[in-house]
Amino acid sequence: MNESQRSRRQFLKAVGASSLIAGVAGAGASLGAEGNEKLAIDGGRPVRKTLLGYQAYGPQFYNEVERREILEVLDSKKPFRWWKSGSKVLEFEEAYAAHIGVKYAIGVTSGTTALSAALAALEIGPGDEVILPAWTWYADYDTIVLAGALPVFAEVDSSLNIDPADIESRITPRTKAIIAVSLQGCPADMDPILEIARRHKLRVLEDFSQCVGGRYRGKYLGSMADIGISSFQESKTITAGEGGAVVTNDPILFERAVRAHDVGVIRSPYHENLGGGQIPAFAASNYRMNEFTGAILKAQEQDIETICAALRKNARKVREGIADLPGLKMRKTPDLDGDLGVTIFLDHPTQENRDRFLRAMRAEGISASPPGGSVILPIDGRIENKVTVHPDWPSFNTPQGKAIRYGRDCCPQTIDVQERLGGVIMDPNFTEEDLNDIVKAIRKVYLAMYVA
Numbered sequence: 001m002n003e004s005q006r007s008r009r010q011f012l013k014a015v016g017a018s019s020l021i022a023g024v025a026g027a028g029a030s031l032g033a034e035g036n037e038k039l040a041i042d043g044g045r046p047v048r049k050t051l052l053g054y055q056a057y058g059p060q061f062y063n064e065v066e067r068r069e070i071l072e073v074l075d076s077k078k079p080f081r082w083w084k085s086g087s088k089v090l091e092f093e094e095a096y097a098a099h100i101g102v103k104y105a106i107g108v109t110s111g112t113t114a115l116s117a118a119l120a121a122l123e124i125g126p127g128d129e130v131i132l133p134a135w136t137w138y139a140d141y142d143t144i145v146l147a148g149a150l151p152v153f154a155e156v157d158s159s160l161n162i163d164p165a166d167i168e169s170r171i172t173p174r175t176k177a178i179i180a181v182s183l184q185g186c187p188a189d190m191d192p193i194l195e196i197a198r199r200h201k202l203r204v205l206e207d208f209s210q211c212v213g214g215r216y217r218g219k220y221l222g223s224m225a226d227i228g229i230s231s232f233q234e235s236k237t238i239t240a241g242e243g244g245a246v247v248t249n250d251p252i253l254f255e256r257a258v259r260a261h262d263v264g265v266i267r268s269p270y271h272e273n274l275g276g277g278q279i280p281a282f283a284a285s286n287y288r289m290n291e292f293t294g295a296i297l298k299a300q301e302q303d304i305e306t307i308c309a310a311l312r313k314n315a316r317k318v319r320e321g322i323a324d325l326p327g328l329k330m331r332k333t334p335d336l337d338g339d340l341g342v343t344i345f346l347d348h349p350t351q352e353n354r355d356r357f358l359r360a361m362r363a364e365g366i367s368a369s370p371p372g373g374s375v376i377l378p379i380d381g382r383i384e385n386k387v388t389v390h391p392d393w394p395s396f397n398t399p400q401g402k403a404i405r406y407g408r409d410c411c412p413q414t415i416d417v418q419e420r421l422g423g424v425i426m427d428p429n430f431t432e433e434d435l436n437d438i439v440k441a442i443r444k445v446y447l448a449m450y451v452a
């Protein structure tokens with residue numbers, strides 16, 4: 001028995017006989033010949049000669065607008081956002097807030113510092129617990145710890161986002177907030193998350209770093225919770241290499257985030273916006289955005305819809321091209337129209353199948369990968385061992401902090417889902433030919449492995 005046949009056996013067992021018979025019987029006539037093609041991984045002819053892969057999205061859209069904006073800063077010899085009237089950072093903030101549909105946006109140096117400012121705005125500190133998904137970027141965990149609070153992981157489901165059904169059992173009297181992260185282009189399931197938060201009087205922080213431009217039931221990510229953050233690092237929808245933003249509709253949270261990003265002070269025009277401010281200053285860091293970053297982001301902001309529309313169109317085309325595959329299971333999404341379509345991920349029966357599928361796809365000339373851009377945090381060594389810069393760090397010095405156990409046992413569902421999913425990461429500039437090749441390769445490998 002070769003590798004393909006072995007995978008097929010496992011698959012048949014996993015999907016169960018009934019769905020299989022229904023699927024294959026219906027599809028048999030049209031799919032029969034197609035499924036007999038010899039895979040490139042078994043010595044057959046590949047779909048493509050050169051490997052097709054995606055590139056960072058934002059920089060592909062750099063053009064005269066970015067050039068003009070950044071040269072204006074250079075020529076002005078005023079790279080600091082303050083000490084002058086008007087600023088590129090301010091213009092970016094206003095455009096970004098209007099785009100997402102929130103009252104306020106603050107440009108900062110990164111997504112990580114945006115998280116720190118947002119947690120400060122929510123007054124998260126020692127003794128507080130914050131719930132976050134077990135599969136996300138380090139920054140969500142680290143900024144909770146740096147605030148002195150205790151990170152509590154919840155499982156992700158087959159959307160790769162936090163599983164609303166696993167949140168409630170993680171809530172304790174010390175829980176103060178939930179971080180709802182929208183990962184790899186897929187919006188978090190905001191309605192149930194917001195409903196749980198309301199019922200338990202918790203705050204919600206939206207981290208839509210990996211889904212800038214994404215929507216959920218008609219609303220932009222970042223506009224639904226108490227406060228939101230995004231990153232503009234190179235792997236995100238739009239980018240200046242680094243950068244981040246805090247967004248909110250709440251003037252008090254806005255004021256606190258402003259103070260948190262600028263050593264406790266509020267300067268003009270924030271000062272006028274806030275009527276001079278309502279809360280006293282507090283100890284804080286400097287996360288201010290500079291004018292070069294502001295210039296690039298002001299220009300990139302105008303590309304958000306172009307990039308997202310292209311991604312969505314491309315993803316739809318591939319999804320339609322493979323929709324008839326019998327037994328096909330895709331990564332779940334709570335809103336197909338709001339989803340950015342970053343991933344065409346299949347939900348495979350086992351990790352062995354997934355890995356074999358990815359290898360076979362690459363042999364066909366289509367770059368394919370497991371979920372990326374995040375980490376199963378509870379099994380990361382320094383997290384499992386609660387390593388901090390000082391042994392008395394407040395996060396792990398409370399009775400709860402001492403008692404909490406990370407590691408595999410706190411997130412079996414996350415590990416399982418993360419091992420099963422995988423496929424193609426999309427690019428907004430894929431051509432019709434590229435998309436046809438992706439469809440061809442997925443069909444070829446899927447049929448050979450699972451159906452033929």
Ligand SMILES: *Cc1c(COP(=O)(O)O)cnc(C)c1O
Binds near residue numbers: 139140
């Ligand atoms: C990228 C990212 C961050 C951190 O952003 P940086 O700009 O790299 O600091 C935070 N959360 C998520 C989900 C991210 O993907």
